[in-house]
Amino acid sequence: MICVKFEQVMNNVDEAVTENELAALLDAETKITAYAGYEPSGQLHLGHLLTAYKLIELQSSGVDVIVLLADLHAYLNEKGTMDQIGKWARYYEKCFTALGLAKETKFVLGSDYQLEPDYTKLILRLARHTTLNRARRSMDEVSRNAEDPVVSQMIYPLMQAADIGYLKIGIAVGGIDQRKIHMLAREALHSMGFQSPVCIHMPILLGLDANKMSSSKNNLIAVEDSSDSIKKKIASAYCPARTTEGNPILQLYRYFIFPRFKRVSLERPKRFGGQIEYEEFSKLEMDYAAGKLHPLDLKNGAALYIEQIVGPIRAVLLKD
């Protein structure tokens, strides 16, 4: 039974630090709190869904969940003015609600507590436990403007560690890009007498063009994309035949479609073999690698299924 919980929580995860600690936490009697923080900036996309769904899975394992709308973090990382970021924060809360997080989910706006004296002292203490090099390297995958980092970007990881301590977080959820920040947080918090968090890292999705996802490059699927736009984006996605490595379309099956549909059915023209069904990703992946499944059929199926996943979310968002 504990195993079932653990298996579910580990689904799709890139790594957990550490798995033993995670299993022990899920096993424990005491209430634990998990959180993920998001910089409110830009449209919500499939990458965000990955961590959000993990939070939902944690909720169903009896874990309390906090979604941190990290407005000050976004500000420190040069994502816009506080005014613009504030608007995004309200939008994000709407989106996350539409995704199906439980009613008990706590949405916390960073600036609501991150300016308290106690919190500030925590940052300053963390600053004494953290070398400049370490802080800077921790931001490698997160920083906007990595060339000429500003001091605010060194404060950023300290605040992330402070959040974990201040909010008494047991499990920190994030993309694998958060890894170095989380490791810093684990060490620094521990040396200051706090409980180190268990960290669950989700994979970072490739963009549809197989490059890094970026809203400015339009290579991602946003929750608000129309069904037509999803079709077009998937149609123009990079998808070399028989190649499973670094294939963004296969990623959609692995991380989104198979976890949600017991049976995945792909339509093909009769002359190319007609309809075919899969019950596990690995089978589909093997067929694709063997050239038994054509990229176009793979794409057409992906577009239909992704629409089924994103459509209901979009509907809720557009309702008001």
Place this chain on the structure above:
RNA sequence: CCCGCCUUAACUCAGUCUGGCAGAGUGGUCGGCUGUAGACCGAUUUGUCCCCCGUUCAAAUCGGGGAGGCGGGACCA
């Protein structure tokens, strides 16, 4: 506080010395070839030349002032 260098398309940069239609590569878009995309081929697209003032028939280019970035120096009773 002082000195030097840098700022031009979405990105990387050339052009500045010696003033004369705003450029290249990459990217984007469209088409061809593929039962997808990419690659390849063809076409096409993009500007506050950091800002202000001045000189000039004419300024990205010269002069003055300012902003931002980078590097160094100085200070270290």
